[in-house]
Amino acid sequence: MKVSLAEVFSLWLKVIFCYLESLYHVVVPHPRQDVRGKKVLITGAGHGIGRELSLEFARLGASLILWDINKENNEGTADEVRHIGATVHTYICDVTSTDDVHNTADRVRREVGNVDILVNNAGILYGGPVLDMQEKHIRRTFEVNTLAHFWTVREFLPAMLEADSGIIVNISSGTAKSGTAFLVDYSSSKYAVFGFTEALREEIDRLGKPGVQTTVVCPSFVDTGLCKYPKDRFNPILTPKETALGTIDGMLRGENVVYVPRRLGVLVRLGALMPETLKPLLKQFSQIGIDPQYDVKQD
Numbered sequence: 475m476k477v478s479l480a481e482v483f484s485l486w487l488k489v490i491f492c493y494l495e496s497l498y499h500v501v502v503p504h505p506r507q508d509v510r511g512k513k514v515l516i517t518g519a520g521h522g523i524g525r526e527l528s529l530e531f532a533r534l535g536a537s538l539i540l541w542d543i544n545k546e547n548n549e550g551t552a553d554e555v556r557h558i559g560a561t562v563h564t565y566i567c568d569v570t571s572t573d574d575v576h577n578t579a580d581r582v583r584r585e586v587g588n589v590d591i592l593v594n595n596a597g598i599l600y601g602g603p604v605l606d607m608q609e610k611h612i613r614r615t616f617e618v619n620t621l622a623h624f625w626t627v628r629e630f631l632p633a634m635l636e637a638d639s640g641i642i643v644n645i646s647s648g649t650a651k652s653g654t655a656f657l658v659d660y661s662s663s664k665y666a667v668f669g670f671t672e673a674l675r676e677e678i679d680r681l682g683k684p685g686v687q688t689t690v691v692c693p694s695f696v697d698t699g700l701c702k703y704p705k706d707r708f709n710p711i712l713t714p715k716e717t718a719l720g721t722i723d724g725m726l727r728g729e730n731v732v733y734v735p736r737r738l739g740v741l742v743r744l745g746a747l748m749p750e751t752l753k754p755l756l757k758q759f760s761q762i763g764i765d766p767q768y769d770v771k772q773d
């Protein structure tokens with residue numbers, strides 16, 4: 475296929491425009507979308523980041539649909555959401571089960587209606603040396619952290635496409651941008667979430683539905699207990715609230731990729747330009763990573 479000079483020229487103009495536009499938005503961020511009255515479904519809402527996301531969305535006036543496998547914790551989050559004054563519906567759902575996801579999604583559509591924002595947040599982490607990992611733990615990690623995204627998106631995307639409106643937020647991880655020792659299962663499941671979201675973004679664009687937004691979120695380590703022994707010499711471990719605020723701010727400004735903290739995104743971009751031999755040296759210097767988690771979840 476021949477490429478004309480006019481096409482090359484037009485592409486260059488677009489390249490220059492994209493650079494100038496993104497530089498402009500570093501100084502003047504996009505305005506935040508309003509979520510008052512929007513229906514927000516959050517998986518893994520019973521604890522940690524999911525719980526804080528629920529509370530922040532409630533403060534912004536959204537109505538919440540909370541999914542978790544843990545009934546008690548999910549109801550605990552719901553009580554706090556009600557206390558803030560927001561509407562809330564709770565559902566017990568194991569996101570790894572296609573039947574459970576399908577039946578619960580049906581109930582949501584009947585009882586609440588179509589979802590405006592879907593946040594795929596539920597996640598697990600076993601970790602440890604790759605040669606000591608149990609097969610069932612590796613499989614479960616991918617079931618919860620990666621495959622579940624297919625099941626929820628296949629339930630809620632059709633109505634979003636129909637309305638050409640909606641947001642799908644997938645919580646990935648900083649370990650999706652830099653493979654991490656003793657987290658080979660987790661890190662690779664989160665790389666897959668990043669790829670899933672990128673591919674989905676392109677597919678939605680190709681379907682001509684600019685009103686449906688996707689956002690993948692990569693937080694560094696967060697103090698929720700999920701990761702037992704995180705280490706980072708230069709960055710403090712994030713609180714769940716800081717992570718929720720960073721996530722919501724980025725997604726409401728229409729960003730496709732959100733790093734929390736934001737400077738992590740700068741490091742990832744710089745890293746892409748570095749020689750491969752330099753990366754391990756810098757990781758060693760910053761001591762970022764985890765110790766093997768021998769003492770947890772060996773059942």
Ligand SMILES: NC(=O)c1ccc[n+]([C@@H]2O[C@H](COP(=O)([O-])OP(=O)(O)OC[C@H]3O[C@@H](n4cnc5c(N)ncnc54)[C@H](O)[C@@H]3O)[C@@H](O)[C@H]2O)c1
Pocket residue numbers: 517518519520521522523524541542543544547567568569570594595596597598618645646647648692693694695696697698699700701
């Ligand atoms: N904590 C971190 O350091 C960190 C860093 C980056 C990204 N993340 C990601 O953020 C997300 C939330 O992590 P967190 O630290 O808040 O974890 P958390 O353990 O505090 O909470 C996870 C929630 O998911 C629920 N859950 C687990 N399996 C489920 C299933 N099969 N079905 C439905 N719900 C299920 C749990 O019951 C729990 O309420 C995860 O995707 C995690 O990978 C966490």
